[in-house]
Amino acid sequence: MALNIEDIHRIAYLARIEINEQEAASTLTKLSGILGLIEQMQAVNTEGILPMSHSQDLAQRLREDVVTQTNQREVFQAIAPMTEHGLYLVPKVIE
Amino acid sequence: MEWEVVIGLETHTQLKTNTKIFSGASTTYGAEPNTQACEVSIALPGVLPVLNKEAVECAIKFGLAVDADIAPRSVFARKNYFYPDLPKGYQISQYELPVVGKGKLTIQVPAGKHGEAYEKTIHITRAHLEEDAGKSVHGAVEGMSGIDLNRAGTPLLEIVTEPDMRSAAEAVAYAKKLHELVQWIGICDGNMQEGSFRCDVNVSVRPKGTEKLGTRREIKNLNSFKFMQQAIEYETQWQIDTLEDGGKIQQATVLFNPDTGETRAMRSKEEANDYRYFPDPDLLPLVVSDEDKARVRTHMPELPEAMKARFEAAHGLSSYDAATLTASRGTADYFTAVVQAGAEAKPAANWVMGALSAKLNAEEKVITDSPVSAAQLAQLLKRIQDNTISNNAAKQVFEALWAGEGDVDTIIAAKGLKQESDTGAIEAIIDEVLNANPAMVEEFKAGKEKAFNALVGQAMKASKGKANPAQVNEILKKKLG
Numbered sequence: 001m002a003l004n005i006e007d008i009h010r011i012a013y014l015a016r017i018e019i020n021e022q023e024a025a026s027t028l029t030k031l032s033g034i035l036g037l038i039e040q041m042q043a044v045n046t047e048g049i050l051p052m053s054h055s056q057d058l059a060q061r062l063r064e065d066v067v068t069q070t071n072q073r074e075v076f077q078a079i080a081p082m083t084e085h086g087l088y089l090v091p092k093v094i095e
Numbered sequence: 096m097e098w099e100v101v102i103g104l105e106t107h108t109q110l111k112t113n114t115k116i117f118s119g120a121s122t123t124y125g126a127e128p129n130t131q132a133c134e135v136s137i138a139l140p141g142v143l144p145v146l147n148k149e150a151v152e153c154a155i156k157f158g159l160a161v162d163a164d165i166a167p168r169s170v171f172a173r174k175n176y177f178y179p180d181l182p183k184g185y186q187i188s189q190y191e192l193p194v195v196g197k198g199k200l201t202i203q204v205p206a207g208k209h210g211e212a213y214e215k216t217i218h219i220t221r222a223h224l225e226e227d228a229g230k231s232v233h234g235a236v237e238g239m240s241g242i243d244l245n246r247a248g249t250p251l252l253e254i255v256t257e258p259d260m261r262s263a264a265e266a267v268a269y270a271k272k273l274h275e276l277v278q279w280i281g282i283c284d285g286n287m288q289e290g291s292f293r294c295d296v297n298v299s300v301r302p303k304g305t306e307k308l309g310t311r312r313e314i315k316n317l318n319s320f321k322f323m324q325q326a327i328e329y330e331t332q333w334q335i336d337t338l339e340d341g342g343k344i345q346q347a348t349v350l351f352n353p354d355t356g357e358t359r360a361m362r363s364k365e366e367a368n369d370y371r372y373f374p375d376p377d378l379l380p381l382v383v384s385d386e387d388k389a390r391v392r393t394h395m396p397e398l399p400e401a402m403k404a405r406f407e408a409a410h411g412l413s414s415y416d417a418a419t420l421t422a423s424r425g426t427a428d429y430f431t432a433v434v435q436a437g438a439e440a441k442p443a444a445n446w447v448m449g450a451l452s453a454k455l456n457a458e459e460k461v462i463t464d465s466p467v468s469a470a471q472l473a474q475l476l477k478r479i480q481d482n483t484i485s486n487n488a489a490k491q492v493f494e495a496l497w498a499g500e501g502d503v504d505t506i507i508a509a510k511g512l513k514q515e516s517d518t519g520a521i522e523a524i525i526d527e528v529l530n531a532n533p534a535m536v537e538e539f540k541a542g543k544e545k546a547f548n549a550l551v552g553q554a555m556k557a558s559k560g561k562a563n564p565a566q567v568n569e570i571l572k573k574k575l576g
Binding site for chain 1: 112113114118119120121127128129130131132133134137139145146147148149150151170175177178179192231232233235236238239240241242243244369371374376378379380381382
């Protein structure tokens with residue numbers, strides 16, 4: 001799979017990362033290299049092998065459904081840039 | 096051209112847990128903003144999710160209730176997108192390996208005005224666990240949006256169907272059935288105003304008789320059955336009109352505006368791979384063993400279908416009555432309690448579906464808030480059974496119970512509703528009536544059956560309605576015979 005420069009800009013947009021043309025070009029080279037590596041790996045026959053979803057072969061531990069967290073709003077909001085009426089404030093977002 | 100609408104539903108049910116899916120913060124609705132938003136909810140760096148056991152059990156319960164495959168191993172994935180009410184920049188959800196696989200739900204679709212219905216099986220594609228996002232509050236501060244993260248991390252089970260429904264009525268019947276089921280098995284409080292049960296409806300149309308699915312548009316966040324019906328009907332007609340005018344349907348997400356009754360495109364649907372799903376490295380695979388399933392099964396209540404069959408077999412109720420009584424857990428529990436308190440099943444069914452249901456509807460109350468308790472209704476039915484009061488008097492007692500005027504026997508005594516069942520007393524009344532109405536007696540003897548009923552009426556009147564009608568009939572027959 002070959003990437004082009006538009007793909008790089010689209011990926012950067014999706015990740016909300018601002019890059020200039022020069023960075024885009026070097027990112028294109030690097031990402032293409034990684035994809036090349038993946039292509040190489042895809043030559044390996046993996047039939048019948050369960051895809052690995054975690055590097056550790058363990059099962060998820062579960063937590064009892066008991067409230068353990070207390071209200072720490074003041075502590076958390078002390079480091080927030082802007083708050084009002086207990087809300088975190090961000091630049092206006094409307095779909 | 097004749098068109099066919101094809102509908103599939105995605106329903107977000109908020110699970111009835113005490114805490115969030117990945118942290119020990121409370122999920123109580125209506126708290127002050129951000130007072131239930133812990134470090135996991137607000138996504139401080141370095142925090143780790145720990146999965147809530149109860150949320151998993153809720154998912155297993157649902158899987159068992161719809162006869163689904165429950166994955167022995169399922170995987171949590173990150174669904175990436177940017178929005179301020181999602182502070183991590185991704186939602187933890189399940190993608191390729193959901194906890195609940197293919198299942199099915201049988202629905203009754205109303206057809207016609209007289210309670211007729213047809214049955215249809217809706218196939219469940221999957222159900223997966225995920226976390227809810229926070230809430231954005233617009234307009235509180237000029238030029239800013241306020242973010243409340245109390246809801247962030249609330250456990251959801253997203254239930255997805257196959258595109259099996261062919262009308263708004265079928266979609267609404269499915270949604271209602273699902274709504275009852277998740278409350279019945281106790282995994283969701285079903286509160287639609289508070290957003291505990293929200294439906295996204297995928298709608299497409301195609302020429303009738305063809306197989307290929309048309310392009311779909313998704314109506315987001317419907318939180319009432321009435322709106323769902325209106326939205327689907329409007330959307331279907333809009334798509335047909337667009338196609339007949341030579342236009343094309345663009346895949347899109349639309350919102351329903353209850354004020355205008357119209358649907359309107361919100362944004363063009365992003366491709367699924369824009370979300371860049373990948374397995375969440377912070378969470379290990381969720382393993383559900385056969386023992387886990389067996390354990391959860393022992394905590395499951397009897398399901399509506401099984402209970403319906405039992406009501407028919409054990410109490411001799413009709414299929415319609417049994418279906419009505421098991422349409423909601425509240426009604427089923429109430430009826431069961433009345434019967435357990437010693438009332439006969441058939442009159443109990445009639446009273447629950449008749450007088451009680453009418454009164455609840457009239458006052459817009461739910462059965463769990465009924466002012467007349469199951470024990471009181473059972474006591475009332477016993478007093479009809481043992482001939483203490485007539486059916487007519489029972490209606491008066493019921494009204495008094497509803498108004499909180501005391502217990503059954505107190506009301507009967509206070510209102511003097513006790514039925515006269517003393518044979519001697521009734522005979523005396525009848526003798527009086529016969530002496531006072533020689534003309535009617537003559538008519539009866541001349542073969543006029545109507546005269547008999549008139550004499551019964553006179554006797555009842557003379558007893559001020561308290562004589563047992565069956566006894567009056569019997570004694571009168573004997574005396575005239």
